[in-house]
Amino acid sequence: MSTESTPEPGIPEPGDGPRRRGGGSRRKPRSAGRKALLATAWTAAGVVVLAGAGAGYVYVKLNGNLHSIDINQVLGRDRPAKADNGSQNILVLGSDSRSGANRELGGGAADSGARSDTAMIVHLYEGHKKASVVSVPRDTLIDRPACADTRGRTYPAARNVMFNSAYATGGAPCAVRTVESLTGIRMDHYLEVDFSGFERLVDDLGGVRVTTTRAIKDQDSHLDLAAGTHTLDGRQALGLVRTRHGVGDGSDLGRIQLQQAFVKALIAQTEQVGVLSSPKKLYDLADTATRTVTTDSDLGSVNSLADFAGGLKGIGAAGTHMVTMPVRYDPADPNRVLPERAKAQRIWTALRNDRPIPESATAGTAAGGAQGVVTP
Template sequence: MSAESTPEPAITEPGTKGRRAKGRRRKAPGKRHKALLITAWTAGGVLVLGGTGIGYVYFKLNGNIKSVDINQALGTDRPAKADNGSENILVLGSDTRSGSNKKLGGGTDDGSARSDTAMIVHVYKGHKKAAVVSMPRDTLIDRPECTDTKGATHPAAKGVMFNESYSTGGAACTVKTVETLTGLRMDHYLEVDFAGFQKLIDELGGVPVTTTKNIKDPQSHLDLKAGAHQLTGQQALGLVRTRHGVGDGSDLGRIQLQQAFVKALVDQVKHIGVFTNPKKLLDLADTATKAVTADSDLGSVNSLSDFADGLKGISSSHMHMVTMPVQYDPANPNRVIVQQTKAKQVWTALKNDQPIPASAVKGTATGEAKGVVTSS
């Protein structure tokens, strides 16, 4: 990955129209988290509150949301939209090096950001089940030429890490890279910063998980004994960032922990009855909309509400979570490469709105952390 400064993705800041945020990007150590669609679920659900305060609530939350115009940046040279009732959402984490994120992630307050992991969420027709495919940041790929949201064009690059697309051209180049790799159209884009992620977990009252082994990683400030835990926001952030505390120390092991945590998080949201508790819903929606950057089609409370309404019925038991089929790079064990034949099975299944076959992930590199974390 290049250490050169690269442009910040152009975004619409809260309370502005078309003003672009400024900042730099830099390479940084790979400590990442990711959050799933709790942001959209909680933000969208606020419109069920009703009452005389709904106008204030609407404008308050609407003013929180940042958006990025992916469609304008990428133009028409993209895979066709699916016509089978399914949707694909690219979900990223980001850790802007400013404000409260600086304290959580270290580094300088320079406004730069990075994203080390990503996942494709495929919502099947009927919106009752979903498949989630994690994209390891350490995957070596050929990145396509792409245009960022400021209109700058970045030349193609061969044999670079997957997350180099984000540090090079932000959200638009990441979407372009994913669409080129998969042949799938990304209908939506959601990005969540880790300061907001930590606060969301605390406002939920924590998330219950069970660890089957001790997990200790000074680098992510995590120390969990085997057993049941009600993770605080800080502990949850440590869990989804750790890569040295469990498994083979790779990003693949971290992804397995993240996938287990996401399922526990979805269960917790349903357990505490967020959508039937107006005060809890409003608090979470306020935090969620401040933490999220969405594509312009989702860049308002109304749009998030419509989007979220179709996702509330998906439980963790109806989420099939896998990692993009990869194998360790023979030339560098710290990197992975795509197992093209098996990956094609995944992309073909999702394109046809079919379940991902077990054969697609059998015999692939895993990270050896599966089963270490489960829902309590």
Template sequence: MSAESTPEPGIPEPAQTGPRRRGKGHRRKAPSTGRKALLATAWAAAGVVVLGGTGAGYVYFKLNGNIRSVDINQALGADRPHKVDNGSENILVLGSDSRSGSNKKLGGGTDDGSARSDTAMIVHVYKGHKKAAVVSIPRDTLIDRPACTDADGTAHPAGSGVMFNSAYSTGGAACAVKTVESLTGIRMDHYLEVDFAGFQKLIDDLGGVPVTTTKHIDDPQSHLNLKAGTHDLTGQQALGLVRTRHGVGDGSDLGRIQLQQAFVKALINQVEHVGVLSNPKKLYDLADTATKAVTTDSDLASVNSLADFANGLKGISSSHMKMVTMPVEYDPADPNRVLLEKAKARLVWTALRDDRPIPASATRGTATGEAKGVVTSS
């Protein structure tokens, strides 16, 4: 494995030597609150905008003004994978732990207003938009990052043997998309970024999300203490659940991903069942929070565009969504890092490119994090 001579952005934690620990997983310093179930917020935002996007006048322009965007197409130019015209769509859902604005109140992250991405999910919506596949990319994966140009036109050199999340720290959304496309060979049709302050407020606006925990989760670092049983999570509790890594599993980022994926399904179920059409105030509050929580690619940067996009997602229930983690193995040289299992990952990317289901063999025997089944939908 090669590494750059200077520290990579997005790799703040020192490496740990010795055997991998299990149980409480004392692996690194406390993770930032930026590592959360970003797809959950994006999916909820999409569903809410569908409901709120039919407004007019002040409401329309207020929601429209909330949406931030990045011109990914302009930044990346023509040097991208070919767009597959088979009726499917690929969306990169990313999250940042910017310390600017209301995020300052939640702790973690950086103090200078900059941002770091710690969670990434590729959402593949199959032709017909009745089912989807979600592939989580572990932030700790060591990769070769391609050279890229950010949205401001600044060029950034390639990096060898760096953590995946360094792409966003280096060049923002455009470099993150470039890295994912280089890694997968698949063109990302859209980009959605979610901030964690919006995530927490959205959960509260929804009235909480019911989940069942099969084990006691106690993690002071994420301020979470949940007894085994059924809970109606507040925004703060949900934030703690999806950022915990020491409370369950082997203490790795992979275990946290399993909790995030379970929470995504619980949140989607909650969005489907929350009745807001008869409550204009609740409807507006949800739409306002949702549109403030996301940054999109320029093609989605309006209420109408986001509503049209969301209309294509709202028919996909959690039962028709397959969620996997990109095939990886623990790095034998560093227990805090993981390495891509290239042959198995190729099975995943080929399936998505051909709009086919991800074969079970693609993830069989890969590193998991040992937190599967700890959280389920109530």
């Protein structure tokens, strides 16, 4: 396998154009094609505790829903060392396979290739009472390491390519390899939630309550929210986490800010939903979640996923710190961002040592201009 290839263009979204920065021009509208979806470990894993209630049929049914990938076998031993203090790191991806129900939700022409436009590195601190979440912008230009997919195909390293090209190239193993190369931190687990499943999860939860500080209207993501408090159904929630040029500077960074606010609202909703009092609601949530998620093989059974979910019960919205990987706009291309390497390294060092992320790591970096538009 070679160690370098010619530069790739990355995996842009339809209609990518110059984004509005300061007094610059606004990103032009585009179709509702390949846009990000939000996925959180809490929702995907937490609801499968139904398996512990016991019915054999239920266990077999939910277990049959799960899809897992043996990432450890593909990646081999050339990886960062595991932490020895009980802390864990999980790569959580949102994917759009452009197939089945996703084809209708994504809009635009069908495409057989899968892509992931939302990536979150979730660090569970020792004791699992609090967590830090680092979003990695899809538009970040990185050097992707050589990697392989689950079919044994290998891909050479590539310089100066978009972060989300890793998943598009070799799926989950390439995405994990890239994140570990970028951070120097081992990903203990992998969770992926698909586009259409996200909408169903929100509907099964009975909606998610958020407050918008100003109106958000975006024809491409079919979103029209007045300023105020709303209980979003699945389609509205999907529109919120997909909207890009509806708020801020029209970049992926603004969208990430909306996603992070929605994560907190989603966690709060799962804390309040009271599913244990409604076996049917709990089953519906568990059925949707297990159909929706793809996991690493260590989480590839309902029992394993339920055990993992049990370890997250002590982490609520108040104990979750969310940041975006420090980046700056690329002066050569307004549609891309570049890592602020020194500041990013402060984040990775903190997580590697199981310590809080210092405020200095994200101060003064590109943000997207959508901070505070949506709150739980």
